[in-house]
Amino acid sequence: KQEVTQIPAALSVPEGENLVLNCSFTDSAIYNLQWFRQDPGKGLTSLLLIQSSQREQTSGRLNASLDKSSGRSTLYIAASQPGDSATYLCAVPSSGGSYIPTFGRGTSLIVHP
Amino acid sequence: NAGVTQTPKFRVLKTGQSMTLLCAQDMNHEYMYWYRQDPGMGLRLIHYSVGEGTTAKGEVPDGYNVSRLKKQNFLLGLESAAPSQTSVYFCASRPLAGANYEQYFGPGTRLTVT
Numbered sequence: 001k002q003e004v005t006q007i008p009a010a011l012s013v014p015e016g017e018n019l020v021l022n023c024s025f026t027d028s029a030i031y032n033l034q035w036f037r038q039d040p041g042k043g044l045t046s047l048l049l050i051q052s053s054q055r056e057q058t059s060g061r062l063n064a065s066l067d068k069s070s071g072r073s074t075l076y077i078a079a080s081q082p083g084d085s086a087t088y089l090c091a092v093p094s095s096g097g098s099y100i101p102t103f104g105r106g107t108s109l110i111v112h113p
Numbered sequence: 114n115a116g117v118t119q120t121p122k123f124r125v126l127k128t129g130q131s132m133t134l135l136c137a138q139d140m141n142h143e144y145m146y147w148y149r150q151d152p153g154m155g156l157r158l159i160h161y162s163v164g165e166g167t168t169a170k171g172e173v174p175d176g177y178n179v180s181r182l183k184k185q186n187f188l189l190g191l192e193s194a195a196p197s198q199t200s201v202y203f204c205a206s207r208p209l210a211g212a213n214y215e216q217y218f219g220p221g222t223r224l225t226v227t
Contacts, residue, residue, distance in 0.1 A: 034215060043117075043203055044218040051213055089156070091216065098163050099144055099207060100171070101216065105155040 002027045004092050006104035013111055019077040021107045023090035028068045031093045034101070035064050035075050038087045047088075048075070080111045115139050117219035119204050125225045126194045134189040134222050136204030142217075144207040145187040146171075147179060149200040150221075156203070162187055194226045 003026045013019060023033070032051045036044040048057045048064040050073065056065040063076040077084060087108045091101035120135045136145065147159040158171030162181040176198060178190045187206075191198060204219040 032213070036218075041221075043220045044205075046215045046217065049213070049215050098161070098169070099209075099214075099216075100158065100161065103156040105153075 002092060002102040004090060004102050004104040006088075006090060006107050008107055009105070010108040011110070013080060013109075015081060015111055015113050017080050017111075019080050019109070021075040021077070021088050021109070023073040023075070023092075023104055025071045025073075025092045025102075027092075028071050030068065031099065033064075033066055033073050034091045035062075035073075036089045036091065038089060038106070040086075044089065080109075082111050082113055084111050085109055117204055117206055117217050119202075119219040119222050121222060122220070123223050125227065126191075127227055128195060130194050131190070131192050132194065132224075133191075134202055134204075134224075136187045136189070136206075136219060137185055138187075138204075138206040138217070139185060140206065140208070140217070141184070142206035142208050143184075144209070145181065146205040146207075146216075147177070147187065147189045148203045148205065149173065150203060151200050159189065159202075194224075196226045198224065199226045200224060 005024045007022045034049045035047045038044045050057045050066040061078040066073045087106040089106040091103045093101040117138045143164050146161040148156045157173045160179040162168050165184040168179045180188045202222045207216045208214045
């Protein structure tokens with residue numbers, strides 16, 4: 001059974017810092033890995049999708065990397081802003097059969113001015 | 114494109130009452146999912162569907178039923194609500210199995226059972 005762990009569980013940083021959020025998973029036979037953002041009281045918004053054949057994806061100040069063999073992904077946020085404050089979740093579906101992703105419990109990020 | 118929508122946004126039920134949560138997507142997606150999110154527990158899959166007319170159990174299916182009579186709609190039913198079902202419920206959808214498709218989420222339904 002796939003297990004997904006996100007470290008740290010919470011993070012509070014001053015504006016402008018570069019951040020690294022970590023996601024680890026136990027079963028490396030995966031389709032892809034998806035990073036989401038969740039604002040308080042809202043649904044999940046997709047940030048980045050990395051296919052299993054890729055090593056990284058970039059969107060603006062966000063860069064996500066994937067190392068299947070070690071079961072890890074990192075989300076790098078450059079020059080953090082207060083608007084980046086949210087919970088960040090990663091989701092990993094094991095390959096084969098139906099697409100059923102397992103979610104980590106998320107990293108709660110606060111960026112203060 | 115409205116994406117994934119959920120009805121209602123909020124609901125308060127008394128123990129033993131029943132209700133149906135509606136999820137609708139206008140993206141012609143095959144897969145649809147119902148999750149619940151509780152503090153400290155993360156997102157847990159209740160039921161899912163891989164296409165019109167199909168349903169399957171997820172991690173926490175007890176106390177819930179689902180139906181997918183039309184491809185665009187996925188209904189979650191609570192026949193006899195219990196306080197343990199107080200939670201935020203999210204619906205999600207995805208085009209197909211395959212590595213390059215994203216999962217999309219609705220805004221959630223906040224349910225309180227007293």
